[in-house]
Amino acid sequence: xxxxxxxxxxxxxxxxxxxxxxxxxxxxxxxxxxxxxxxxxxxxxxxxxxxxxxxxxxxxxxxxxxxxxxxxxxxxxxxxxxxxxxxxxxxxxxxxxxxxxxxxxxxxxxx
Amino acid sequence: xxxxxxxxxxxxxxxxxxxxxxxxxxxxxxxxxxxxxxxxxxxxxxxxxxxxxxxxxxxxxxxxxxxxxxxxxxxxxxxxxxxxxxxxxxxxxxxxxxxxxxxxxxxxxxxxxx
Numbered sequence: 001x002x003x004x005x006x007x008x009x010x011x012x013x014x015x016x017x018x019x020x021x022x023x024x025x026x027x028x029x030x031x032x033x034x035x036x037x038x039x040x041x042x043x044x045x046x047x048x049x050x051x052x053x054x055x056x057x058x059x060x061x062x063x064x065x066x067x068x069x070x071x072x073x074x075x076x077x078x079x080x081x082x083x084x085x086x087x088x089x090x091x092x093x094x095x096x097x098x099x100x101x102x103x104x105x106x107x108x109x110x111x
Numbered sequence: 112x113x114x115x116x117x118x119x120x121x122x123x124x125x126x127x128x129x130x131x132x133x134x135x136x137x138x139x140x141x142x143x144x145x146x147x148x149x150x151x152x153x154x155x156x157x158x159x160x161x162x163x164x165x166x167x168x169x170x171x172x173x174x175x176x177x178x179x180x181x182x183x184x185x186x187x188x189x190x191x192x193x194x195x196x197x198x199x200x201x202x203x204x205x206x207x208x209x210x211x212x213x214x215x216x217x218x219x220x221x222x223x224x225x
Contacts, residue, residue, distance in 0.1 A: 008152070042219070043216040043219045044216055046213075100157075102154055103152070103154040
C-alpha cells in the first residue's frame with residue numbers, strides 16, 4: 001500500500017466550479033501535511049500547509065483528520081490557471097525533514 | 112522566497128556514460144539537501160538526503176554506488192548517475208532546506224538515456 005494515496009483524476013471542471021480533492025495516508029508517524037501544486041514538467045511548489053483545525057488561503061481550504069488519516073483540499077471558484085497536478089504530502093520527522101509525496105491528482109479547468 | 116537552481120535543466124546521454132547534476136541554493140545556506148526522482152505519472156520519490164560535510168543517507172532500494180552524492184559546500188550538492196541506462200531516464204529534482212526548516216525545490220533536471 002502506498003504511504004500517501006490520491007485519486008489520480010483527472011478532474012475536468014468548468015471555470016467557477018468548486019472541486020474537492022481527497023488524500024489518505026498510512027504512516028501514523030507523519031507529523032505535518034501539505035498540498036503542493038505541480039505544473040507539467042516543473043518542480044512542485046508549496047500551496048499550503050494542512051492543519052487539524054482547517055486552514056484557508058483565499059479560494060483554497062485544507063483540512064486534516066488525524067483520526068481517519070484523511071486530508072482534503074477544496075478549491076472554490078476555479079480559475080483556468082488552477083489547472084495543474086495537486087500533490088498531497090506528508091512529512092516525517094517534524095517540519096520538512098522527510099517528505100512523502102502522493103502521486104497527485106490532475107485538475108483541468110476549462111472555459 | 113529562497114531560490115534553488117539545478118544544472119543542467121535537461122540532458123541526453125548514451126547508455127553507459129555518467130551524468131552529473133548540480134543543485135545550488137542561491138541566496139541561503141543549506142546544510143541539508145534532498146534528491147528526488149519522478150517517473151511519468153508517478154509521485155516524487157526521495158532518493159537520498161545529502162548533508163554538508165558528511166555521507167549521504169540513501170533510501171531503501173537506491174544504489175549508493177550508482178547514484179553518487181557529494182555535498183561539499185553549504186550551497187552545492189551534486190548527484191552523479193554512473194553508468195546510466197535507459198531505465199534511469201527520469202526527472203531528477205533537488206530541494207534544499209533553509210533555516211526555517213522549509214524545503215525549497217529546484218526546477219528539476221530531465222535525464223534521457225539512449
